[in-house]
Amino acid sequence: MRFEQDNNETAFVPQDMVQANDSSWNGRAIMLLDLDAFFASVEQLDHPAWRGKPVIVGGSADARGVVSTCSYEARAFGVRSAMAAATARRLCPQAIWTPGHFSRYREMSRQVMAIMESESPFIQQVSVDEAFLDITPTAHRPESPVSVAMRIQRRVHELGVTCSIGLGVSKAVAKTASEADKPRGITVVYPGREAAFLAPLPTSRMSGIGPVAQAHLKDFGITTLGQVAAADPDVLRRVFGKNAEAMRARCLGADTDGISAGEPVKQVSNEISFAHDLTERADIEAAIGTVAAKVGRRLRLKGLSGSTVSLKIRYANLNVRSAQKRLPEPTNDEYVIAAHLRSMLGDLWHPGTAVRLVGCGVSRFDGEAPVQDSLFELEDEAPDASLPSEEQRENLKTATDMVRDRFGEYAVQFGREMRTRQNLTGSSSKNPADYK
Incomplete structure (x- = not known):
């Protein structure tokens, strides 16, 4: 365990000696818990034969994939998150590769967050593997924040994964401290030591x-x-x-940002990259339908409807163009969203142009003013007239949501999704929207 002491030196103290050396905490106490190499750690937990070996979770090296995360054994060879899979394979050819099991990661993440919530109701989850927690001592609960952090770390370890924790008087200090002693570390910056530590x-x-x-x-x-x-x-x-x-x-170390259980949602979005560039309109429209379906479902899960839709295209040369469009009324209907996106496609793409990525976003919730952050904004136009009736769409959305809620996101797949999934890179991010 690492402590920032008053004598401007850093000391490492055995965890079983912390209570005797701990001083009283004066002021706010914020901790940041960061799960160590989370995806890879879960894979090693579930596959005992992989423990102690380099494990990489990510997309295919032959299909433009990227590394989502990797075990510390793989990091010893220079492999890092967000690295091109082809580069990672060259650095560590003996690594064990897996595309990931994200429902399993979500399950483990929920268990970790439940441990944190049992210690304090003031939690802010940043991603699937990271969260802030306010453990400021109170008159009703005067326990040392260091002791609380140690107990949380121990309880997480009992789940079969490990975490590193930073503890300080602010979110910025806690976040920075959490990176100082990894893996399985706790770095404590006592009140008054923030500036010297940073x-x-x-x-x-x-x-x-x-x-x-x-x-x-x-x-x-x-x-x-x-x-x-x-x-x-x-x-x-x-x-x-x-x-x-x-x-x-x-x-x-003087920032005053507090713990927020839920920041206001400004946009719900999704994008997918392709292993092989798309050049046919039918394939691009299938991809648009796929990302629109994901966004529509996320909107409904969050109880949101938005009145601005955006389309993003990345070409084979890595250039990016985007457009957005204001709708006459808010929606969370993927059929309506996709229809508007298809009507925008001609302004961003011309036949034969190779497309590497397609993205969709919905914003402008609760009547807020639109944010002009795209290349240009299209005037409102009627969407595709071939849409199913509103009643048919509602029945279909309700039925598919019910099945997915019970059996998982891939329990129901339409033709557009199956067509698109055959050409994915297999990579994924830690965007919290993907795991809630």
């Missing part, structure tokens, strides 16, 4: 400072979080715009 770390360690911002900061000679915290306000505004002071607060 200061020497590279800018890449802070959530919200991406590669572009890192490059801009480096142009000003800024490479550490401490330098960000001390930077001239004009410099930070040039890099972060209106978020300049919020980012300075993060780098000081």
Whole structure:
């Protein structure tokens, strides 16, 4: 276990000695739990013969797949999440490959979240394998946050997987600390030690400072979080715009963002990449129907209807174009969504053009103003006149939702979905929308 001490040194303390060395906690306590190599760990749990061996969960190396995650044994060879599967295969040819079993990951994730919820109701799940928890001591529950974090880690381990935990006074500190001692680590940053803990770390360690911002900061000679915290306000505004002071607060460990059980949903979306480029309109329309069906179901599960639909196309040359369209009334009906997307296709695609990815999004919930973030916005037009009647669509959606709720998402598949699934890369992400 790693502690940031008052003497500006980092100490590692055996977990069975923590109680004797723990000091009282003064202020808010936020922890971030990050499951270690989660998908791969579940696979090793379910396949004992794979334990101790390099395991890669991801798409096919022969079909433009990418690595979803990999075991620490595979990481020793340089394999990383989001790496092209072909590159991962070259680095670790002896690895065990699996496309993943996502219903199993969802099941394990729910068990982990249930453990966290049993310790505190203030939980914010970030993804299938990551969540914040507010464990601030109270008059009714004065227990040390360190003890709570240790108990959660132990209970997760009893499930057969491991986690790393960061503990501090803010979400930014907890997130950064969770990455300091992996796997199976707990890094505790006591109140008052935030700035000293963060200061020497590279800018890449802070959530919200991406590669572009890192490059801009480096142009000003800024490479550490401490330098960000001390930077001239004009410099930070040039890099972060209106978020300049919020980012300075993060780098000081002084951000005040609390735990939110559910951020407002701004868009529900889905996209799929293809192992082989699509060049025929019928294939692209089948893919549009597939992503629209996923989005429609997610909208209904969340109790949402949106009045702006968007279509995204990535071509074989990796260029991307998108368009959005305002509808006369909100919908969560995939048949209506797909019909509008098909009517937009001609503005983004011409016969013979190779397509690598198709995406669909629905936004503008509860009458909010539309967000103009696409290449252009299309005026409202009537969708495909060949749509089934509203009653027929409602009956079909209700029936398929009932079957999928009981037997799983792939219990019912239409021709468009079967046609599209034959050409997928087999890769998947950790987008929380895919696992809830």
